[in-house]
Amino acid sequence: MNIISKLPTVGTTIFTVMSKMAVDNNAINLSQGFPNFPIDPLLVELLKQKASENIHQYNPMSGNPMLLSEIGLLIERSYQRKVQVENELLVTAGATQAIFTTIQALVHPNEEVVILDPSYDCYESPIVLSGGIPKRIPLNDSFLPNWELINQTVNEKTKLIITNNPHNPSGRIWSESDMRELEYLLHRFPNLLVLSDEVYEYITFEQKHLSVHSNEFLRSRSIVVSSFGKTFHITGWKIGYLVAPEFILKEIKKIHQFLVFCVNSVSQSVLADYLPLVKTEDLGGFYQEKRNFFREKLQSSRFELLDCEGTYFQLASYQKISDESDIDFTKRLATEFGVAAIPLSVFNSDNADRKLIRFCFAKDDETLTNAAERLCKI
Numbered sequence: 273m274n275i276i277s278k279l280p281t282v283g284t285t286i287f288t289v290m291s292k293m294a295v296d297n298n299a300i301n302l303s304q305g306f307p308n309f310p311i312d313p314l315l316v317e318l319l320k321q322k323a324s325e326n327i328h329q330y331n332p333m334s335g336n337p338m339l340l341s342e343i344g345l346l347i348e349r350s351y352q353r354k355v356q357v358e359n360e361l362l363v364t365a366g367a368t369q370a371i372f373t374t375i376q377a378l379v380h381p382n383e384e385v386v387i388l389d390p391s392y393d394c395y396e397s398p399i400v401l402s403g404g405i406p407k408r409i410p411l412n413d414s415f416l417p418n419w420e421l422i423n424q425t426v427n428e429k430t431k432l433i434i435t436n437n438p439h440n441p442s443g444r445i446w447s448e449s450d451m452r453e454l455e456y457l458l459h460r461f462p463n464l465l466v467l468s469d470e471v472y473e474y475i476t477f478e479q480k481h482l483s484v485h486s487n488e489f490l491r492s493r494s495i496v497v498s499s500f501g502k503t504f505h506i507t508g509w510k511i512g513y514l515v516a517p518e519f520i521l522k523e524i525k526k527i528h529q530f531l532v533f534c535v536n537s538v539s540q541s542v543l544a545d546y547l548p549l550v551k552t553e554d555l556g557g558f559y560q561e562k563r564n565f566f567r568e569k570l571q572s573s574r575f576e577l578l579d580c581e582g583t584y585f586q587l588a589s590y591q592k593i594s595d596e597s598d599i600d601f602t603k604r605l606a607t608e609f610g611v612a613a614i615p616l617s618v619f620n621s622d623n624a625d626r627k628l629i630r631f632c633f634a635k636d637d638e639t640l641t642n643a644a645e646r647l648c649k650i
């Protein structure tokens with residue numbers, strides 16, 4: 273029997289390929305973006321306590337009411353935004369489901385969605401599945417928005433622009449002027465909405481993260497996506513949330529109810545108890561130390577390290593080492609030198625190769641030290 277693929281160009285992701293290569297070659301895995309250190313013992317304790325409570329049945333569709341209210345307080349503390357938790361907030365199975373569901377709810381056939389490359393890999397397929405047209409355009413050479421190009425690309429058929437700040441894979445963060453440019457764009461196109469992927473919102477270093485949440489006009493036209501996986505080192509729990517104006521969230525919930533109905537009740541209950549006890553402000557400092565540690569260890573290597581202002585990713589140029597394609601170089605890095613990384617070209621629709629690779633430094637010090645030792649020998 274033949275089936276016609278709805279996503280004929282989608283294959284195995286580079287993250288799966290590189291993680292398998294890391295295992296097969298006994299390489300240190302700095303490819304996929306997940307922490308390898310233990311989670312907060314308090315989370316483990318809460319999980320144990322909660323397991324024996326009556327928390328194992330379906331939750332309300334939008335989320336556990338206690339968790340919704342704690343998320344509301346977190347957003348207020350972080351961004352001085354008062355969210356109407358009953359109408360503007362939805363707990364999701366990670367940011368991936370939040371993004372998928374939003375796109376399914378909002379994008380109609382032949383409507384365009386702007387994606388800024390290099391971009392995370394979960395944006396394009398939901399657009400294609402909803403019959404929309406992805407318009408992938410490059411960020412500028414510093415991995416910040418190229419507003420001239422964005423202004424030329426957006427038109428009356430553009431339903432959404434997907435933004436990602438702090439940015440994976442570059443680790444760059446937006447400035448005040450980027451936020452202002454986004455405002456101008458929304459003023460020019462009254463039907464345009466923003467899907468603001470802010471999963472690394474609490475992982476910024478010298479400069480503070482500028483969130484769409486903090487701007488009254490921007491948030492009135494945006495769906496803002498967050499991930500507890502990234503914020504609390506629990507990527508495997510697959511839990512996050514989105515915030516959107518009520519008239520938009522109403523449509524998103526229609527899809528959400530048939531996709532998952534509600535998110536895992538145990539993790540919601542644990543996080544409802546955990547949120548009032550934890551300080552998200554400490555996360556930036558925690559990863560800043562890791563970034564500095566890793567960069568320091570690589571100082572004597574032949575890699576050139578690009579600026580990293582947020583996220584737990586470090587971009588490195590290998591131009592002084594090799595003129596291989598970034599895919600070939602990362603394969604050789606894993607097989608010959610025992611370190612798995614991600615080639616940057618896979619984040620670009622045209623696979624543009626700038627001889628850059630991405631390391632994830634959300635790893636314990638021993639892993640980072642061992643990886644750096646190997647990288648310094650190249």
Ligand SMILES: Cc1ncc(COP(=O)(O)O)c(C=O)c1O
Binds near residue numbers: 365369440
């Ligand atoms: C930019 C970006 N958005 C979304 C996600 C997905 O987050 P989650 O694991 O919560 O689905 C990731 C995960 O790496 C990411 O880097």
